[in-house]
Amino acid sequence: MSEATYEHHDYDVIIIGAGGAGLRAAIEAKQRGLRVAVITKSLLGKAHTVMAEGGMAAAMGNVYAEDNWMVHFRDTMRGGKYLNNYRMAELHAKESPERVWELEQWGALFDRTKDGRILQRDFGGHRYARLAHVGDRTGLELIRTLQQKVVSMGTDVFMECKVLQLVHDDDGNVAGCVAYWRATGEFVTFKAKAVILATGGVGKSWKFTSNSWEGTGDGHAMALWAGAKLIDMECIQFHPTGMVWPLSVRGLLVTESVRGDGGVLRNSEGKRFMFDYVVDMFRAETADSEDEADKWYDDHSAGRRPPELLPRDEVARAINAEVKAGRGSPHGGVFLDIGSRRSAEFIRRRLPSMYHQFMELAGVDITRESMEIGPTCHYIMGGVQVDAETAATAVGGLFAAGEVAGGLHGANRLGGNSLSDLVVFGRRAGIGAAEWVESGGGGAGFNYGEVEAAVNEALAPFERAEGENPYDIQRDLQEMMQANVGIIRTQSEVDEAIQKLEEFTERVKKISVKGGRAYNPGWNLATDLPAMLSVSKCVAHGASERKESRGGHTREDFPKADPEFATFNIAHASHGGRWDSPVTTDHAPLLVMPDELKALLEEAK
Amino acid sequence: MAEVTMRVWRGDANGGDFENYTVEQNEGEVVLDVIHRIQATEAPDLACRWNCKAGKCGSCSAEINGKPRLMCMTRMDQLPEGPVTVTPMKTFPIIRDLVTDVSFNYVQAQKVPALLPPPMPEGGYRMFQEDVERGQEFRKCIECFMCQDVCHVIRDHEENKVHYAGPRFFIRYAELEMHPLDTNDRRDLIREEMGLGYCNITKCCTEVCPEHIKITDNAIIPLKERVVDAHYDPVAWLGRKIRRKTKRSADEAAVQPAP
Helix, strand or coil: CCHHHCEEEEEEEEEECCCHHHHHHHHHHHHCCCCEEEECCCCCCCCHHHHCCCCEECCCCCCCCCCCHHHHHHHHHHHCCCCCCHHHHHHHHHHHHHHHHHHHHCCCCCCECCCCCECEECCCCCCCCCEECCCCCHHHHHHHHHHHHHHHCCCEEECCEEEEEEEECCCCCEEEEEEEECCCCCEEEEEEEEEEECCCCCHHHCCCECCCCCCCCHHHHHHHHHCCCEECCCCEEEEEEEECCCHHHCCCECCCHHHHCCCEEECCCCCCHHHHHCCHHHHCCECCCHHHHHHHCCCCCCCCECHHHCCHHHHHHHHHHHHHCCCCCCCCCEEEECCCCCCHHHHHHHCHHHHHHHHHHHCCCCCCCCEEEEEEEEEECCEECCCCCCCECCCCCEEECHHHECCCCCCCCCCCHHHHHHHHHHHHHHHHHHHHHHCCCCCCCCCHHHHHHHHHHHHHHHHCCCCECHHHHHHHHHHHHHHHCCCEECHHHHHHHHHHHHHHHHHHCCECCCCCCCCCHHHHHHHHHHHHHHHHHHHHHHHHHCCCCECCEEECCCCCCCHHHHHEEEEEEECCCCCCCCEEEEEEECCCCCHHHHHHHHHHC | CEEEEEEEEEEECCEEEEEEEEEEECCCCEHHHHHHHHHHCCCCCCCCCCCCCCCCCCCCEEEECCEEEEHHHCEHHHCCCCCEEEECCCCCCEEECCEECCHHHHHHHHCCCCCCCCCCCCCCCCCCHHHHHHHHHHHCCCCCCHHHHHCHHHHCCHHHHHHCCCHHHHHHHHHHHCCCCCCCCCHHHHHHCCCHHHCCCCCHHHHHCCCCCCHHHHHHHHHHHHHHHHHHCHHHHHHHHHHCCCCCCHHHHHCCCCC
């Protein structure tokens, strides 16, 4: 097979994914004078980043002057239950403020303090009001700002172009990828000296999820197949507040800002139950009465934090327990009440999207009625193992940033740390890739055998006249993962998941697709499923291996954290590099934190 | 559980026709749920664009019973009894079924001169809430392009697309013009190349905006005033004459003062 077979492009750096991390990486690489392209399977500006609501965490100290990077670092590590890559947490805390201010130079319009600075709001697990925001549509502001910057720089963007697989060069470095155009179904190859993965998350493999169809773990899977390692894949964040009714919107996100701005959780008896679920780790800093908690909103020195603002893993487990104990709402959630606590005017100004979302989709007026909410699969802390400084993976020429990268958030991510992650490490990936290119990395050929194999694999479902409908497999996979590797896990269920995932692998090999190649969603789903399965296998194996409860991984049979498990990440590699190859699991020791950073954590205890 | 008949346009650039699908409809469902059910059962190759299913990304725009709507925010139980007709946006070329080629909008986006702020002082810019709020209204835009779809300047006149940016970009220009930090002057561009004068304020765009942005009142009319002020203000006119202006384009001639 030769270069002429398919449409072909040649760049210095290609970025797969056009969410916050991908666009920020593109800006950086482009600013350094490199030939850069962004490839996205959706239209530009539609990535999952738009769904982020609450804000981006950055210790600017605009509302509480006491705030600084050291407190942010400590909050991030505690929220992550110390499984974090400390260096990523440190860089993130130090660099976030610069990245927020930079967005303003590019046109972002954040909400303001009275003296004209960027307003910051409270969120779970952050000691001080720290989230720069625009009402409850901060993600939209972030993506639009970056999108407009990328476009104004004249960056090439390939839209609705789905990458199937990475391609290596003769030295075993990553040299580009093979993709297909959604509109025509024609294949296209991209050769590049460096590839940055910024493909987001994996949540579409669960039944109740806040993720869009795009969250199929393409980047996680492609990195795994290409020879990189995935870490912490068992650590999945179930956001405490997703909609539960109507069924058609079950899982749709309800922003944490509702709680940050005064909303509280109640059970069917009307009780503010979160006071019953404060674990020792957070007891000293959490209010023990409603009166104390309510004083805190206006003045953080007047009382301790309300328990509704514990980190997300704590709140999700508490809701789950209340529902299990029979104190849930009519549709299997609990109640989130802000209508009785804040004025209608305040709610409509601070939470316009939530007001709109409940009014139009559920017929509920949140200024007067409680919302019914429950946990929803939201975010994967785990991802591609990367170097903190450069976002480089173990494979030469391959970089990863944003949700697809692992390490920053440890076992549990704090709300607001994701948007800042995107810009801090998107930029670093851009620099890392540029330095790799500038130092002469990459360029040693392009393995057309891999292209051919990927194309044949993608076209196989058209050859099978009788076979399975990809939608059936997707639905069954989502139900299985929800039931067996959901918010609470046990060994027997996880073992069953591992065995069933092998059955799913066989089913995927029998998929049959109807229709032609032009904009065929059934075919597109058939090309998603191999990635979904590879990723799900890592999640299930990680969940089996981590015999303790920590952050976004809760084991009914091992309900406590085990200090032994706080010394390593569980890491996965592919044994064979194909989507149906076995996945191996081992332990990767955590980086050892320098004493001065350890001291920051000790002070906090 | 009820059943509903969906009349969905299927085809491509070479033509197409309606197909009827009779499918299940459950409590609380939106049009996109029912379209997804058709995909998962009878027609896995039915093309439609969607991402967030929460009214935040603006991908699933289509015409439902003839009106531009987001499929994810249109509840089935609020549509009239009887078959529901779903067609692609009319203003843009068809790719397949409900998916249209919206690249017109991405080309327009490339023409927008970026924000040009002064250097940032230590600790960030100071701007006040009341000053950023005007721009924030326009930045709520989710780029569903339904305002472009419904705008008669281009909906029925393909030839106007070459010299008309459309409502989505008028709010973008308005946002930049009203941005407290911006130092770029885009008024001539808006007038001469973006075709602001073609808009005769029928407010169709405002009516379809799912974010309830007052496109006409808060963006287009103030923008027309600014552009016209700049042009007919005798001092500004003289200044331009001395600097570089030599001729008036047809677009300029079409600009009328706002009523």
